[in-house]
Amino acid sequence: MIIVRYGEIALKGKNRKTFENKLIENIKKALARKGIEAKVRSTQGRLIVDAPHELAEIVRKVPGVVSVSPAWKMEYEEIPEFLSTHLRNMNPASFKIDARRINKAFHKTSQQINEEIGAFVVQRFGWKVNLNQPELAIGIEMIEGQAYVFFETKKGVGGLPSSTQGRLVLLMSVGIDSPVAGFLMLKRGVSLTALHFDQGHAGLARQMIDVLNQYSSEPIELIVVNHLEYFQPYVTELERMGKREWTCVICKVLMLKKAEEIAKERSALGIVTGDSLGQVASQTLENLFLESSVVKMPIYRPLIGMDKDETVRIARQIGTFEIFVEAARHSCPFRPFSVVTKGSTYGLNKILEHFKSKSLW
Structure with a gap:
């Protein structure tokens, strides 16, 4: 018993x-x-x-x-x-x-x-x-x-039974943050669809999903998009504009737009990210504000007030930390030498207008 x-x-x-x-x-x-x-x-x-x-x-x-x-x-x-x-x-x-x-x-x-x-x-x-x-x-x-x-x-995990609160789309990397964000939403009763932008280690993303499935009442669908193919046209245009420092913000904007598209297809009610305030360039208040402005559905950020030690503790607890350690050897091929930390609405709109002129937006 x-x-x-x-x-x-x-x-x-x-x-x-x-x-x-x-x-x-x-x-x-x-x-x-x-x-x-x-x-x-x-x-x-x-x-x-x-x-x-x-x-x-x-x-x-x-x-x-x-x-x-x-x-x-x-x-x-x-x-x-x-x-x-x-x-x-x-x-x-x-x-x-x-x-x-x-x-x-x-x-x-x-x-x-x-x-x-x-x-x-x-x-x-x-x-x-x-x-x-x-x-x-x-x-x-x-x-x-x-x-x-x-x-x-x-x-136990605590919280609410999964599949009692509707569906969200999780932006799923193989970093330490997004699997923890997914776990925290699962324990609030949410069903998840995961979206992963692959840089050559989709297998590790699937391992992360296997871990999260232990906490889900239904198998979590993993949608994989080729990172290089998806982002290269935009990075090329940023280079032509002399706006390479906007790469990280634009990358996040494009991820959110793709997540919103999938959310509509799956009747999901929002997007989940592993953002933690001030942790990286795309997660300053100014840049989070800009990134949120491009989508029309809620973005849930359960780690927003956590420090890295808190996130690591949960990752160890749920079993995703060891997978992250293996993934940490990889780095983003598009990361510029310098990045925008306080992007402006004007600057973002100018870039998006340029993308529109190239039929990219």
Whole structure:
């Protein structure tokens, strides 16, 4: 058995059951991708997954799940015998009992359970009690009159079940930022379509998508555009205009326009980027303003206020950091020696007008 706990879903009022059912559906899908057909039921603010304990690692990655505990189900009176058998080869420096009575139907309070089972463990094993920093925490949750006993709780993704908030198009590089941005939107219930401008490492982008798929209720479509073929005509014109320093801004503008085009085709409601304020030349306030002005749909930037350490921490947590390290050996072939950091609307419009005259815009 695996106990699943959720957070925000409990605050959804009349829509709670809809979100809960979606979470159940998504857990089943995640397990089905591994060839596992599992029963999942809702009871007293918990989900109970009838599956082997080792599958808790899959379940915890489903958006909407706050935490999971691989557990054993039994009658309350069976707990002492179970602990005698299960703990006999352990010798922790300290322990505590962490019991919760999920509702008041059970005749003992949480504190009474703590004291009763704790006293048994002390008498049986002679272990020291430490309520603040125990080496071993023994969890007990009383659900529908049954005891669920567990020894670990794994943190989940949290947020909302995926595919409950509509679709967005993710500008997907093989850098550290955009996969993290995609993950953060997945955990807010979004479905993603990914757009990648390939510079010869589309395989790494697919690896990134494989990681993100662990957190999505549906396979993420990856659309690959050849970076060199797509941008070369524009870079050539910038060189002719003597505006090579605008390359990074124009590159981002063109990416956003392509993303908007795909968003309309896929009935998506916006675009996601990995922009972090001030991180690179195209991400100054002035340039972000210019880039946003060329599209007519929302651009979501979940990393906008994060520093690099925060982004790296999440990348390590979700499993995309190692792929980024491999991709970091590559650099953009179009990057100019100097770049515009505070572009003007006038300057951008002059360039776009020139592109129009060449049938490029």
